[in-house]
Amino acid sequence: MKILFTSDYCEGAAPEIIDRLVKTNMDQTIGYGEDEVSARARELIKKECGREDVDVHFLVGGTQTNTTVITSVLKPYQGVLCAASGHINQHETGAIEHGGHKVLALPPTLGKITAKQIDEYIQEHYANPDQVHIVQPGMVYISFSTELGTIYTLAELRDISTVCRRHNVPLFVDGARLGYGLMSESCDVTLRDLAQLVDIFYIGGTKQGALFGEAVVITADRLKKDFRYCIKQGGGMLAKGRLLGLQFETLFTDGLYWKLARHADVQAARIKEAFARKGYDFLIDSPTNQQFPILSAEQRKVFGEKFLFEIWQPLEGGRAGVRFCTSWATKPENVDILVKFIEEN
């Protein structure tokens, strides 16, 4: 049996969640997120954000959440600015376009875009006398941590937020891996910072200890109205909404969410160090739960006999950047095996 490092959604859920599921299984609740469990989870998240005046909604999965949020914000002739490497531009089968909107891809640096890029794009748009022939930039999407495991610094985030607010363009953070980002040793951003700087974002559950689920936090008043219509229309309103509430209530009790995220980052760092010690190159220097060492074809074969991982980016000479992904569920003993294997190969 091979050990999987292919993704952060290989296992089920944190045992605390499973326990709660078992214990409450036959409880009767009303549907669609209007139950008391969901209400409590919302309160916990507001507290964690340090703001009472935000709206919190629970959806099932990431693609759905991105589509629902973006559709709810944009006007028909608007598009969303995004790193070309962004998830909505690459791996959602055109869900944003299916919803009617162009993804306006900017060239990323280490998976990130800058306030300057955003500012220039928007300024150029409005300086163009033919602007009505061109998709209007209507919001900005960034992911935290990014698809390449990198994270924005507080300074970078502040600059982006400032530019967005100056242009009155909402800023949206895809937080499918929010915990892994915020818990990174290199991270100087907190959830409370996000809740101040960002107009709408989500706290990922699927990849971070829940069976499934993403918690959308809306901080900007003008984006709050009628969001539940959008959830329902987008197919993201779970009939048994209690299940989402239960998971997030559990995750935000006693700091479980943060502990699980920290665990993944620590295990990833061990893998990173092992590869680095042996002199492997990396595609990118990632401080979170995704690590991208570069392996030769021969090395991939050798490692592939014991471990599963993803080929991320083919390089010349048969080499390729691969991804080793840890998660809340990664067993330290499996990382021991991998580290030993790296040392010996």
Add this chain to the structure above:
Amino acid sequence: MKILFTSDYCEGAAPEIIDRLVKTNMDQTIGYGEDEVSARARELIKKECGREDVDVHFLVGGTQTNTTVITSVLKPYQGVLCAASGHINQHETGAIEHGGHKVLALPPTLGKITAKQIDEYIQEHYANPDQVHIVQPGMVYISFSTELGTIYTLAELRDISTVCRRHNVPLFVDGARLGYGLMSESCDVTLRDLAQLVDIFYIGGTKQGALFGEAVVITADRLKKDFRYCIKQGGGMLAKGRLLGLQFETLFTDGLYWKLARHADVQAARIKEAFARKGYDFLIDSPTNQQFPILSAEQRKVFGEKFLFEIWQPLEGGRAGVRFCTSWATKPENVDILVKFIEEN
């Protein structure tokens, strides 16, 4: 604490499912439904359908499934024929229209539409010299059991299927409550019949013993291609696809799905008989898990102190048709209490 008869999604999942969840929680599997658990579940469903040549896919919820299926089938200028009371026409916040398609509503009889209505609509369309100015009927949607608890007879279903095939218009069955329909004492249709007569349908999990999940069965070859692209784009592809496989594998082991459905129908029949014995009128004569007795305002108040149920349709003189809904999870002792209450009030 009031007893809920408001819907068939008040509780969690069948204990057998919860058990499996607990036992397999830390198993590692690849994502997006390509795992072995999902593969086994697909095989079980094919067997149950009596056909090896069907495709089976798992999605998370009903609105999402309806949208994904309909979007995958229709061309941009086509619409879907549907009873005006159909779920896609009434309770999905215009998800079908958001996907670009008109719902072509036909006047229903007891929640159902007929082969004759479908045939005439299609014939009239193609007889119209201005047809290109009008939405082309591109598929037929029926629900089984319907939103009003009624079911199609085998003869009715055969006629509809025949008309659809003559016009080369795919027939889609929304089976959110498929089990409750098929297990009704009045039902002369089997799953195998469906798998022969229908081009695409789904076996509802959410309302029938799963935490969530719907199993789409595609019998028509021309509808199979690239369906997984549609699932992903529509936000219905669960990262931890194993969870869907696990639930359907459990439901279709040892006939669990059918037992759970039968249980709900039996409990609903007890409620129906109790109301009938006391002389209550009904909105509709339903043979499945939804019952629609008519209560006065005063009666609703009295019952409402002990039980929760839905106001379905306001009638004159303050009366209203209400819905009592049973499910796989309905405790017989709670029905005892309700029956006794009916007898005494």
Add this chain to the structure above:
Amino acid sequence: MKILFTSDYCEGAAPEIIDRLVKTNMDQTIGYGEDEVSARARELIKKECGREDVDVHFLVGGTQTNTTVITSVLKPYQGVLCAASGHINQHETGAIEHGGHKVLALPPTLGKITAKQIDEYIQEHYANPDQVHIVQPGMVYISFSTELGTIYTLAELRDISTVCRRHNVPLFVDGARLGYGLMSESCDVTLRDLAQLVDIFYIGGTKQGALFGEAVVITADRLKKDFRYCIKQGGGMLAKGRLLGLQFETLFTDGLYWKLARHADVQAARIKEAFARKGYDFLIDSPTNQQFPILSAEQRKVFGEKFLFEIWQPLEGGRAGVRFCTSWATKPENVDILVKFIEEN
């Protein structure tokens, strides 16, 4: 050669327009409606509306205009209230749904809907605890004159406007046949009334003396922003925008638009009276340029040898309501022939 009474778009354009086209053909202008001719036409229309503070835009055709306006106004989860007989519900191949929105059809009386219907629909929506599962009514569409030739009275229009404003739901008037409505002898509404009571409407050119073209008037400030983006995206922005400006400039010089419309109504009245004198029944009592006498199969055959007209609605016993349509271009001598024919048959 048969005489056509099939529609109000059988001929080219008012000779005054053709003259201007010829004289200005080689003039050079910039594109997309930013030329001076279009600017002058906009000023003339504002004057005619009695309001300087409206925005005026020119589009090519009716379906496009309806789609562009509705798409620009509605949020993704909103639909448009409309008579079931409305053009957007019947004859635009689902263009509104293709744009993502449900048409919320109300049962019409003589092609019209009432303030009361609108009010009740909106109130019921917001009274429904499950409202987020249902398409939200986001605007109201009426046609003036209607698809059946009828017109709203000033009182009716005022009531509808009042209801719409109370609910903050924009009111949109499809004026493809606006002139024919406003110039009817029975009409007590003026263009200035419309410009006060309605949030967005259009003045039809295609059916009323132009080669093509519709002039959208936006009176509500909140609907004005970025409308030109919507026109471009919807394919309604004519490269040689001058052509639209030229036509509307001509139509609104020396009251040409009103003379042309009045002409059609007068000729239609002659046809109506001739049929009435001979005791024909009518589908509907229309005071504008469309007349709907009821003819037997035999009569249709006899008339059909000399005239072309549309079968509007088949009735029992082989009878059918047919449509005789006059226009700005209808030659009085052709109506003489028809009137004589009616008298003799």
Add this chain to the structure above:
Amino acid sequence: MKILFTSDYCEGAAPEIIDRLVKTNMDQTIGYGEDEVSARARELIKKECGREDVDVHFLVGGTQTNTTVITSVLKPYQGVLCAASGHINQHETGAIEHGGHKVLALPPTLGKITAKQIDEYIQEHYANPDQVHIVQPGMVYISFSTELGTIYTLAELRDISTVCRRHNVPLFVDGARLGYGLMSESCDVTLRDLAQLVDIFYIGGTKQGALFGEAVVITADRLKKDFRYCIKQGGGMLAKGRLLGLQFETLFTDGLYWKLARHADVQAARIKEAFARKGYDFLIDSPTNQQFPILSAEQRKVFGEKFLFEIWQPLEGGRAGVRFCTSWATKPENVDILVKFIEEN
């Protein structure tokens, strides 16, 4: 009065078209392109294409035509491959995305893409094990001549066609400037070649002598069905369809279309040579009616006092590539003035 070289849609239409308009203005015809004039125009175009077995449809404008064609071809999860500089990617306000589809932009060389790029993109897509998470390439869009005035050679076009057919991906040619391309001295492609190599294309009228209008030619049988539904839904079905027929009938009588196109190319060549003789650099070497000399800020000011032209691409040091555009309507005496001006400045 400045002389306009800003675009190829500054003037009205070829005098022959205006004459026909005047003479036939009061002719009565049925609507929506089902008249005899349109029928004759279709026959002329088929002849010109050397194929009787193609379908020909008339639409009003370019954006509308691109959207209608692409929407009619693609499935919801498919996108269209296109040069990043392509019109649908740059200047149609996201109309393709509004219709639900991603534009898959390829890096162009001189405004063109290659068979190799297309082949590799498609191969990589289907080689990707995660392909269902990615937009499927469903058709190829190229423009002829391109937005930069360049043209594909017959060899290039053959290669692209071969690749598209091997992958069963339809090839679409945007021919808004088709005549200017085909009539270029450098061009070795004929309309008959196109009609053999391409699955669907259009012959531009708006920029090439008509008041407005584009003629879509469908050569691939599988793309023909129900195209008129798509035209109507997309708002491109002109009520007075005769106007489109009349224009294309005139353009394809006595080779008028080709003469007009040739005229523009000749005048453009004169401008090009004049700039070249004076040692101006060019953004690109264009053999058609668009020329892109590079002017300093000072030069732009000087030229701008007498001529209007477009700033195409700002360059460093205040220089910019500008566009001088000729058309069927460009007066040789105006080009004389420009050439003289170039020589003297």
